[in-house]
Amino acid sequence: MSEQYRFVVVANRLPVDEDVDEDGKREWARSPGGLVSALHPTVRARRGAWIGWAGGTGDPPEPFDLDGMRLHPIGLSQQELDFYYEGESNATIWPLYHDAVETPAFHRHWWDAYRRVNQRFAEATAELAAPGATVWVHDYQLQLVPAMLRELRPDLRIGFFLHIPFPPVELFMQLPWRTRVLEGLLGADLVGFQRPGGAENFFRLTRTLLGLEPEADQVVFNGRAVTARAFPISIDVAEMEHLAADPHIRERAKQLSKELGGNRRLLLGVDRLDYTKGIEHRLKAYRELLAEDRLSNQETVLVQVATPSRLRVAQYRQLRERVEREVGRINGEFGEVGLAPVHYLFRSYDREELLALYLAADVMVVTPLRDGMNLVAKEYVAARTDNTGALVLSEFTGAAAELPEAFGVNPHDVDGLKEALIQALRTPTEHLHDRMRRMRAHVRAHDVTRWAKDFLEALGERDAAGP
Ligand code: GDG
Numbered sequence: 001m002s003e004q005y006r007f008v009v010v011a012n013r014l015p016v017d018e019d020v021d022e023d024g025k026r027e028w029a030r031s032p033g034g035l036v037s038a039l040h041p042t043v044r045a046r047r048g049a050w051i052g053w054a055g056g057t058g059d060p061p062e063p064f065d066l067d068g069m070r071l072h073p074i075g076l077s078q079q080e081l082d083f084y085y086e087g088e089s090n091a092t093i094w095p096l097y098h099d100a101v102e103t104p105a106f107h108r109h110w111w112d113a114y115r116r117v118n119q120r121f122a123e124a125t126a127e128l129a130a131p132g133a134t135v136w137v138h139d140y141q142l143q144l145v146p147a148m149l150r151e152l153r154p155d156l157r158i159g160f161f162l163h164i165p166f167p168p169v170e171l172f173m174q175l176p177w178r179t180r181v182l183e184g185l186l187g188a189d190l191v192g193f194q195r196p197g198g199a200e201n202f203f204r205l206t207r208t209l210l211g212l213e214p215e216a217d218q219v220v221f222n223g224r225a226v227t228a229r230a231f232p233i234s235i236d237v238a239e240m241e242h243l244a245a246d247p248h249i250r251e252r253a254k255q256l257s258k259e260l261g262g263n264r265r266l267l268l269g270v271d272r273l274d275y276t277k278g279i280e281h282r283l284k285a286y287r288e289l290l291a292e293d294r295l296s297n298q299e300t301v302l303v304q305v306a307t308p309s310r311l312r313v314a315q316y317r318q319l320r321e322r323v324e325r326e327v328g329r330i331n332g333e334f335g336e337v338g339l340a341p342v343h344y345l346f347r348s349y350d351r352e353e354l355l356a357l358y359l360a361a362d363v364m365v366v367t368p369l370r371d372g373m374n375l376v377a378k379e380y381v382a383a384r385t386d387n388t389g390a391l392v393l394s395e396f397t398g399a400a401a402e403l404p405e406a407f408g409v410n411p412h413d414v415d416g417l418k419e420a421l422i423q424a425l426r427t428p429t430e431h432l433h434d435r436m437r438r439m440r441a442h443v444r445a446h447d448v449t450r451w452a453k454d455f456l457e458a459l460g461e462r463d464a465a466g467p
Pocket of ligand 1 (some may be wrong): 004163164233270271305307321347348349350351354372373374376377379466
């Protein structure tokens, strides 16, 4: 029999990036990011495996070991990448689950590819999982895997976690294949959401579509109990604090402040360039504050890091154009020689530079129209070890429920957003300290390790050893 594992993580992406060194030699490196830092110790302690796409198209690389994890690449053809990933996942499910802030598109050939690729993930998992193993499936690209896997391997314990919001019934009902998706999720023993509202929406749907009445946090489906609950994800606080204490990074933060205009107060946005993140709303509020002379280009500056994302999807290209036009307009109207009101950075930075930006920012501006959690908000809080700084946070993020001391905003309310930005800039330091101290205490007590542990305990993992 081939190699088998008692713990398997299944996610669309493997936690690696392929680096090519100076001699053209290709090597895998563990990718940065919260989910990877949470799951890596968990997988390593259990000598587990991770199944996912390694990037690229055509034949997948052979399975390999990295930092104590066994990695099993799944291959995607160019057409599957277009239909399963960019189509069904990112142009149907992503907008639909984010309150349809962009119009979801429904195409049967996308859905066919989604089913086919989910089946491939399920089959690979069925091969790799040892008898009675625990399998943890992640996110909206793989919602059919729990049921497909259960069909192949009824002996497994299967957990599923959705990183994005789970929408209200009225929206979900638009999905032509809604019942299939719901039954896909019901293949799991435990379905985790970011917020209790996700689990409530899930139970309303099981009632509406399948006539299943929940009892407490469970429904019985095909004679099996399925539990649905919230497990708010978090960040690697220790990593953030370690970086925040690094003298090089602190020095870099000072240099950034200086380069951005000496005494100007710095407002910062860090987002994937995604229409759910409310970047346009933020820019509009900032432009109006400058136009009304409530803020001056001499006193404040907005830095917006927009990490390139999904640029093959038309809606993302259009968003990029709109954002860049608005940045150009603000800089054209309110800029001076050598002093731009908005610094727009369309690129990805390494963790160190990101941390330096967090340390340099007086106000972190997080204004999504809808966001499952939003880790940037939590990272900013964790990085502010001296309790300075202010967080402006949309009430439509999962994080808002955990960080009531932030300056809460409804990003659709431009006047309210302007008011919150002004307040964040004008609130006396000692009050800001108090707010930040409380937010930091919350994030420190609820870090990503605890999130993973809570989920796996609720799943009733049989080998509960290790982190
Ligand atoms: C999804 C859900 C949920 C950003 N730019 C750079 C960079 N980042 C890092 C941030 C943060 C992560 O990417 C982004 O996480 P978010 O939570 O803010 O947003 P999504 O990417 O939409 O994540 C979200 C999350 O899944 C987890 O469940 O919270 O709601 O949408 O860690 O720091 N990292 C680096 N350079 C960048 O330029 N190195």
